[in-house]
Amino acid sequence: MTSQAAILGGADLSGALRVRKPLRARLGPALLVAPLLAFLVVGYVLPILGVLWRSVDNTEFRTELPRTVKALASFDGGDLPPESAYEALHQDLVDAQNARSVGIVARRLNLVTTGYRSLILSTAAKAQAMRPPYREAFAAADPRWGETAIWVSLRRLSRPVVPDFLLVAIDLEESENGIRHVDPDRAIYLDVLWRTFEISLLVCGLCLVLGAPLAFLIAAKPRWSNVLLTFVLLPFWMSLLARTAAWVALLQSQGLVNKALLELGLIAQPLALMFNRAGVLIAMTHILLPYMVLPLYASMRAVPIELVRAGISLGASPLTVLSRVYLPLILPGITAGAMLVMILALGYYITPALVGGTQDQMLSYFVAFNASQVLNWGLASALAVLLLLVLALLFALYRLLARVAGPVPA
Amino acid sequence: MNSPLHVREFEKRRSEASPLVRFMGVQKSYDGTVLVVKGLDLDVTRGEFLTLLGPSGSGKTTCLMMLAGFELPTAGEILLDGRPISRLPPNRRGIGVVFQNYALFPHMTVAENVAFPLSVRRMSRDVIATHVRRALDMVQLKGFDQRKPAQLSGGQQQRVAVARALVFEPELVLMDEPLGALDKQLREQMQLEIKHLQQRVGVTLVYVTHDQAEALTMSDRIAVFDRGEVQQLATPTELYEAPRNAFVAGFIGENNRLPGTVISADGEWCTVKLEDGPVVEAVRVGEHGPGDGVILSLRPERISPLADAGRHANRFPAIVEELIYLGDHLRVRVSGVGRSDLVMKIPNQAGDLALRVGSSVHCGWRREDVRALKDDPR
CATH class of the missing domain: 2.40.50.100 (RNA polymerase II/Efflux pump adaptor protein, barrel-sandwich hybrid domain)
Known part of the structure; x- marks a missing residue:
């Protein structure tokens, strides 16, 4: 009766029960998190948006060559542009030269085609002395001004938003005939992306294989769990750099590991454990292990021992119980741990940089390399966007898996 | 199979006469100093409902777990059907166990839970379906087969656990305080249900509880445990009317x-x-x-x-x-x-x-x- 009445009067009831809270009461919770929210927006969201924008942003170039941008608006790239375009570029170059900002233009163009830096710099230096007609004057300064290629590049860079860094990040480029693959000798980033994925997956697998028995022991033996958990957490309290440096000391050819193995007579030659994939895997697995162990431990502790016993008492072998009862129940822990390790591993930079060789550098390394060595912030941003995208896809996959598996009540 | 008729007849009679379970001088210590079970000698007769009754820490659950195979006796031996089982792993003992908190597999449906002991025995799909249906009918859970355990009430979960322990037709079923988590009214109802089920199926049941009323209601015989020893093993009437010592007199009923x-x-x-x-x-x-x-x-x-x-x-x-x-x-x-x-x-x-x-x-x-x-x- 009562439930029926509640169903019949449901709409009215919910309306009647909705008590209007005073504004202050509603603002209270929001105010509590406001400082953190502000911090996150300023320190996290805005920089990320900045990086996203930077990967396609072209304002800098357009401000340096305002007249050229306007003059090239109707240029279709089929033939050489009209004299007016040469004149516009001449004036822009003179201005840029005077403002000492011509280097920006030169560097940006050079990112599209190597060699354009010197072209721009030398032309700009001669621009002051140029007299009309500018088409001939430019051609005299450098024969490349008489070809369409440079003009096509200028035309492309006169757009407010350019996709070329994003394209380069996945080994593509714009050409006259649309988007195409870059030359095989210049294509590196898809390889790097795949390598990043491969290393992360391997580390994830190693963490699972090494971490699962440990997590099980901690969950099954409450008496030891405090001590063991402390050991698991110990690496958290040490800086990443210090731990990586420690691995350098351990793994190098004259390091502790090799010396011990040599002393024991297990090996005749020092093993190559550094500046290769093995070193990267060892160090990264060690550092990321806690992120696997903790979620696993949490999910294992939620499985009562009676469930395992019940399975065995019903006639299942321990292996069957493992595969049909235990693993399905700790699956949320496994996926959570694997996700954590994958996400962290995909962004790894310091560890591979210190213990890895040139063939073991991951995507983040190239982000850093482009940002701080080459000063190509556009490409660095584009690579960061790529990484972000991969992570987002991975997360979406995780959510999908979690939804398919369904929530498992403990 | 090929043994002469009189031998087979003898074997049959022997197995009918001999107890299904025999504890022989069984001792158990977890820490090597305190004996939780002190030299237990106990026979469980075929087809009977035997309750191990006692306060917590009296060793009754330990005895049950040793019989199920999850604990090893420190000394002594347990015979199942005349054969020592100390070295037999729990999954090969063929004993149905109902645990205190039901221990249903939360990720499986009711039907999958009940089918579990049959599917690990590699029975065919059809046979499993028939048995599962029959077992769920038996515990009055027709139509619940596609539910998950979390969608069932405590009493219903208990019934699933009972069905799962009985579905593979074990000779012996153990229950470890299976009704402890239910409210009083439901508990009393389930006591009778389990007892009637046991009588109908004819299975031998060893039941652990600390509730003397429950033990009196359900059991053919009760073994009263205290401090690791059986104080008295008798029918409910005898226990109540003729307690052998002050502990039993105090534990069973008021006095x-x-x-x-x-x-x-x-x-x-x-x-x-x-x-x-x-x-x-x-x-x-x-x-x-x-x-x-x-x-x-x-x-x-x-x-x-x-x-x-x-x-x-x-x-x-x-x-x-x-x-x-x-x-x-x-x-x-x-x-x-x-x-x-x-x-x-x-x-x-x-x-x-x-x-x-x-x-x-x-x-x-x-x-x-x-x-x-x-x-x-x-």
């Missing part, structure tokens, strides 16, 4: 404990002088003689008031201290025989008993109803 000293003992009767003077005739339980301290155990419902008292050998004046009305009976606390905590239960029959607090009564009891038990060394 008045009156300490006293034996004056004379003769065969099955004795005379006991209570601490404060009165002399009582009682049943002599165990070996004790004049001068020994004993505890007299007297059930509250065996004390009768007023006029009835005149017929009994033991008869004393008393004063009503407290009256509690409990519907079907009255609980009366009186002071008498030198004590102020003597409790009697009077059935609520038509007619006022005219008892008031402060009124004086005569209370008496037959000498068969009071048992002189050796003083508990505790």
Whole structure:
């Protein structure tokens, strides 16, 4: 009766029960998190948006060559542009030269085609002395001004938003005939992306294989769990750099590991454990292990021992119980741990940089390399966007898996 | 298979006569110093409902777990069907177990849970479906097969656990306080359901509980455990009517404990002088003689008031201290025989008993109803 009445009067009831809270009461919770929210927006969201924008942003170039941008608006790239375009570029170059900002233009163009830096710099230096007609004057300064290629590049860079860094990040480029693959000798980033994925997956697998028995022991033996958990957490309290440096000391050819193995007579030659994939895997697995162990431990502790016993008492072998009862129940822990390790591993930079060789550098390394060595912030941003995208896809996959598996009540 | 007829006949008779389970001098210690189970000898007869009853920490659950195979005896041996099973892993013992918190697999449906013991035995899909349907019918859970355990009430989960333990037709089923998590009414209903099910299926059931009413309701025989030892193994009636020691008398049902000293003992009767003077005739339980301290155990419902008292050998004046009305009976606390905590239960029959607090009564009891038990060394 009562439930029926509640169903019949449901709409009215919910309306009647909705008590209007005073504004202050509603603002209270929001105010509590406001400082953190502000911090996150300023320190996290805005920089990320900045990086996203930077990967396609072209304002800098357009401000340096305002007249050229306007003059090239109707240029279709089929033939050489009209004299007016040469004149516009001449004036822009003179201005840029005077403002000492011509280097920006030169560097940006050079990112599209190597060699354009010197072209721009030398032309700009001669621009002051140029007299009309500018088409001939430019051609005299450098024969490349008489070809369409440079003009096509200028035309492309006169757009407010350019996709070329994003394209380069996945080994593509714009050409006259649309988007195409870059030359095989210049294509590196898809390889790097795949390598990043491969290393992360391997580390994830190693963490699972090494971490699962440990997590099980901690969950099954409450008496030891405090001590063991402390050991698991110990690496958290040490800086990443210090731990990586420690691995350098351990793994190098004259390091502790090799010396011990040599002393024991297990090996005749020092093993190559550094500046290769093995070193990267060892160090990264060690550092990321806690992120696997903790979620696993949490999910294992939620499985009562009676469930395992019940399975065995019903006639299942321990292996069957493992595969049909235990693993399905700790699956949320496994996926959570694997996700954590994958996400962290995909962004790894310091560890591979210190213990890895040139063939073991991951995507983040190239982000850093482009940002701080080459000063190509556009490409660095584009690579960061790529990484972000991969992570987002991975997360979406995780959510999908979690939804398919369904929530498992403990 | 090829053995001569008379041998097979002999084997059959032997297996019918021999107990299904035999504990032989079984000891268990977890830490190597304290014995949780001290030299247990116990036979479980085929087809019986045997309850291991005792307070927590008395070793009853440990015994059950040793039988299931999750604990190893420190000493002694357990025989199942005449064969020692200490080295037999629990999954090969073929014993159905119902755990305290049901231990249903939360990620499987009811049907998958019940099918589990059959599918690990590699039965065909059709056979499994038939058995599962029959088992769920048996516990009145028709139509629940696609639910997850979390969508069931406690009682329904309990039934699934029972169905799962019975579906593979084990000879022996163990239950470890299976009704502990249910409310009183449901618990009483499930007690009868499980008992009837056991009788119908004819399975041998070893049941662990700390609830004496539950044990009395369900069991063919009860083994009362205390401090790692069986204090008494008997039918419910015998346990209640003839407890062998003070612990059993106190644990099964309510009883008045009156300490006293034996004056004379003769065969099955004795005379006991209570601490404060009165002399009582009682049943002599165990070996004790004049001068020994004993505890007299007297059930509250065996004390009768007023006029009835005149017929009994033991008869004393008393004063009503407290009256509690409990519907079907009255609980009366009186002071008498030198004590102020003597409790009697009077059935609520038509007619006022005219008892008031402060009124004086005569209370008496037959000498068969009071048992002189050796003083508990505790």
